[in-house]
């Protein structure tokens with residue numbers, strides 16, 4: 001018989017077999033020496049000596065034997081090969097065994113309830129070592145799964161520790177393994193563990209579809225562990241009291257919620273995906289290794305906190321996009337489902353329904369002080385906005401819908417921004433946003449679609465009171481939407497402006513004019529229409545009435561027949577403005593260098609009539625179209641563009657005066673333009689036919705002041721200057737020839753001088769006193785020239801007579817008379833010259849000179865009559881009748897000129913010139 005081997009030798013041999021992974025021999029040895037190789041010693045030998053690389057499948061059965069202590073030698077007992085310890089003495093063996101330093105089964109982070117269970121301790125310690133020494137984490141299920149039923153702590157450890165880490169590193173993110181060992185992970189704080197498990201979750205677009213999976217497959221199992229929980233009474237952690245009155249808290253869970261809310265503020269999609277893809281703490285994938293074990297109370301706690309975090313996330317999402325807001329709404333929907341509430345509609349649907357918000361509890365929440373809860377302490381139990389109940393979800397939904405409507409309309413808005421508008425009710429800020437919203441409606445969306453605008457208006461009004469008015473059907477209900485501080489009228493006006501700005505005229509009429517319930521009173525409606533029309537006008541670049549802004553303006557004022565009929569003063573003014581502008585469009589017109597004329601320039605011009613002057617300058621021979629320009633001028637006055645018309649109250653007396661002066665000024669401009677272009681004939685004809693005949697001076701108001709209303713005194717300084725200018729014009733080679741001589745003098749020089757005198761006579765008649773000397777001076781010189789010309793012609797005539805036949809003409813006195821004219825006008829003009837120096841003596845001199853002048857002009861006329869008659873007879877041209885009329889006219893003009901021009905100066909009653917002329 002072989003002597004019984006010593007215990008040391010047995011142990012030594014066991015370590016030898018273990019180190020060589022000879023499980024079979026080790027099993028045989030253990031079977032033979034159950035006394036020595038007791039459970040914990042065997043386990044320590046396995047733990048210490050068995051190579052960590054050995055697949056667990058090869059030694060699980062041995063561990064199971066050790067677990068169940070069943071080492072019966074089934075079948076025939078095998079022999080043990082002692083050869084490896086053959087040459088070692090027992091003493092040496094004992095020494096070696098002492099030096100073995102077998103590892104203890106306990107590891108420093110072993111579960112508490114495993115402390116008296118060698119097998120559990122072994123399994124966990126062994127798992128740590130396999131991972132640490134061999135990195136074979138993936139093989140560990142082979143080691144642990146056979147022992148799931150061994151003790152609850154093994155199942156718990158498997159599910160809550162090994163499974164999450166294994167999934168994280170080998171299944172979910174094999175390319176981004178964590179740099180921690182299983183043992184490290186086991187030792188980690190709850191926070192660190194959560195951060196580690198979620199470190200790859202949602203980091204890029206590819207991982208977005210898997211956020212829910214990670215929560216379900218990593219966090220869910222990880223929570224499956226009592227060690228994650230702290231119960232009320234265990235400690236007096238103030239946090240515990242804060243979160244749950246019953247005092248239960250799961251710090252790891254709290255950290256998961258913090259993680260979700262952090263995602264909401266920095267990468268909202270992750271938060272939305274998390275909540276969307278995951279049904280909350282009940283939605284857990286334990287890999288089939290266990291089933292849920294949570295108490296109702298714990299489950300309730302997890303869900304309540306989760307719902308709060310979800311609501312908090314909604315307020316934290318800071319991206320103002322439709323996508324993000326739809327994400328928020330999906331969060332709300334999810335939470336409503338979790339809380340067993342009726343689901344809310346999608347934002348798309350809600351924005352077409354525009355549901356009333358009539359939650360009395362929600363209304364109480366809406367005060368400025370509660371706004372801070374959107375920013376701070378979102379997860380705190382005391383936060384009334386994130387408390388998971390119907391009030392908070394409804395309020396959040398309505399805020400989200402408000403933000404959605406704004407964003408859809410082009411004004412990017414977050415839930416929090418909408419919340420601030422609703423909570424703080426700051427009128428200025430609301431106005432800014434509302435105005436932006438309305439403006440941007442015009443830039444986005446199908447502008448020419450009436451349905452779009454009807455909807456936009458409904459939305460705008462809904463944003464003001466969240467449908468409260470409709471819901472309660474009383475008008476004194478406090479409006480408390482995000483535009484709650486704004487007057488309904490303000491919004492309606494802005495809406496109307498937008499309609500008109502986008503050519504929705506009939507829509508505007510149907511809502512604001514035709515509807516039985518008028519959203520705006522008629523004054524406000526009219527003002528808005530007019531200002532919209534003027535906006536369109538001012539924005540126009542083309543002065544053509546059938547294009548762009550002017551067309552819009554035109555359409556707008558005609559779109560509201562009841563509010564703004566054709567006879568309304570505002571319509572008339574705008575109509576006149578359009579006409580004036582349109583008429584200008586036919587001409588070349590550049591006011592500033594290189595800048596073509598735009599309508600608004602006309603409207604704001606301080607001296608709009610002067611624009612006509614520019615047209616005359618820039619368009620050759622345009623002065624011939626004087627009628628056009630007079631109409632333009634009249635329209636400018638009717639449009640209220642001239643100084644007094646800028647006030648609202650239009651006094652008809654003043655208007656007539658403005659009309660008159662505009663007419664004179666424009667005529668004068670045309671005269672000047674004609675002279676500039678050497679078209680004396682036209683200038684002359686304007687002077688005698690227009691300036692001379694049109695006279696607005698009424699007997700009661702005989703001066704040059706056409707009208708004086710308050711401080712407005714209008715003086716016609718244009719007519720006489722133009723007439724004088726024409727009178728000064730001297731014929732040159734460039735002067736355009738009269739197109740037909742007609743009945744006028746055959747001698748062009750004489751004819752021209754006569755015409756000039758006529759112009760000067762007109763000037764005399766209408767000029768202010770101080771200017772008379774100057775005009776008389778010109779007049780005198782002109783007459784001298786005329787006399788000379790007449791004489792010369794006479795001389796020529798008589799020479800001709802003498803040469804030719806012996807026809808005798810009357811007029812022997814003719815040679816003396818013109819000299820008298822000269823003398824007399826000389827006297828008059830010297831008198832006038834004196835007037836400058838000695839105004840007191842002017843009275844007598846003027847009267848005297850007038851009387852003489854009158855006589856002498858009569859003489860002049862008879863002289864001319866005889867001369868002309870002779871000339872006509874000589875040429876055998878037209879009959880005497882028109883000639884006579886012409887001469888009478890000239891005489892009349894001159895006489896009345898002096899009678900009025902000098903007469904009124906000296907205080908005499910003016911002659912009734914109308915009678916004179918007829």
Ligand SMILES: *[C@@H]1O[C@H](CO)[C@@H](O)[C@H](O)[C@H]1NC(C)=O
Nearest residue numbers: 361364365366367369370384
């Ligand atoms: C804030 O909300 C709470 C909770 O609904 C409400 O009772 C309170 O009146 C609101 N206002 C203030 C100032 O706290």
Ligand SMILES: *[C@@H]1O[C@H](CO)[C@@H](O)[C@H](O)[C@H]1NC(C)=O
Nearest residue numbers: 361384387388389390391392
């Ligand atoms: C929700 O909670 C708030 C704050 O505690 C409360 O004022 C409100 O009445 C609750 N709403 C519902 C529907 O329970």
Ligand SMILES: *[C@@H]1O[C@H](CO)[C@@H](O)[C@H](O)[C@H]1NC(C)=O
Nearest residue numbers: 501535536539540541548549
């Ligand atoms: C102003 O004119 C521009 C281009 O001329 C046009 O695009 C714009 O819509 C106009 N705005 C309004 C309010 O009419």
Ligand SMILES: *[C@@H]1O[C@H](CO)[C@@H](O)[C@H](O)[C@H]1NC(C)=O
Nearest residue numbers: 820821823824852855856859
């Ligand atoms: C004025 O005309 C009359 C004839 O009507 C003439 O006798 C007289 O000499 C003229 N001149 C003066 C200064 O009277």
